[in-house]
Amino acid sequence: MLKKVIMCTLGLVLTTSMYAFAAPSTPDNVKLEGNSEGIVFIPGDEPFLLKEAMVPGDEVSRQMVIDNEYDVEYEVFMRAERVSEKEEYDLLNKLELTIYYNDEIIYNGPASGEDELSNNISLGKFKPGEEANLYAEVKLDGASTGNEYKNKNAQVDWIF
Numbered sequence: 001m002l003k004k005v006i007m008c009t010l011g012l013v014l015t016t017s018m019y020a021f022a023a024p025s026t027p028d029n030v031k032l033e034g035n036s037e038g039i040v041f042i043p044g045d046e047p048f049l050l051k052e053a054m055v056p057g058d059e060v061s062r063q064m065v066i067d068n069e070y071d072v073e074y075e076v077f078m079r080a081e082r083v084s085e086k087e088e089y090d091l092l093n094k095l096e097l098t099i100y101y102n103d104e105i106i107y108n109g110p111a112s113g114e115d116e117l118s119n120n121i122s123l124g125k126f127k128p129g130e131e132a133n134l135y136a137e138v139k140l141d142g143a144s145t146g147n148e149y150k151n152k153n154a155q156v157d158w159i160f
Contacts, residue, residue: 048062048158057139058139059137060137061135063134066131067126068130073125073127073128074126075123076124077121077123078121078134078158080159081156081157081159082118089148091149091152091153092111092154092156093112094141096108096111096141097136099134100133101123101133101134101135111138111156112156
């Protein structure tokens, strides 16, 4: 009976340690589902594409690295989900989002991305050791953004 208790305790310690090692910290607004831990890496720990108190004409950009560290091939998908509620003066519709993947534009439009970004977008299959870059930038449209957008916040979660 004592042997079983010791083995269970050891198993819990090993599982906890492996989980901590396999799950590098990701920003709060980036969610890794399925087997994407060990594949999607985001330098730094601040939220993805966050900029406080943007004024018309401001922009923010960020890079992600997709790197398959496993010994099997994986297909990676990406989508974005709106967190903030829709409003009459919807800030997500004024934020212009461009996503580059391997130097090609895969999305260019409002950050709300309701139709195109809410569905899974395949980033392709990654063989072991294969790497790609995903770069995104958001600009606050200066020409059509008035005081009705002042002090507004908007959030999108990025899911891989």
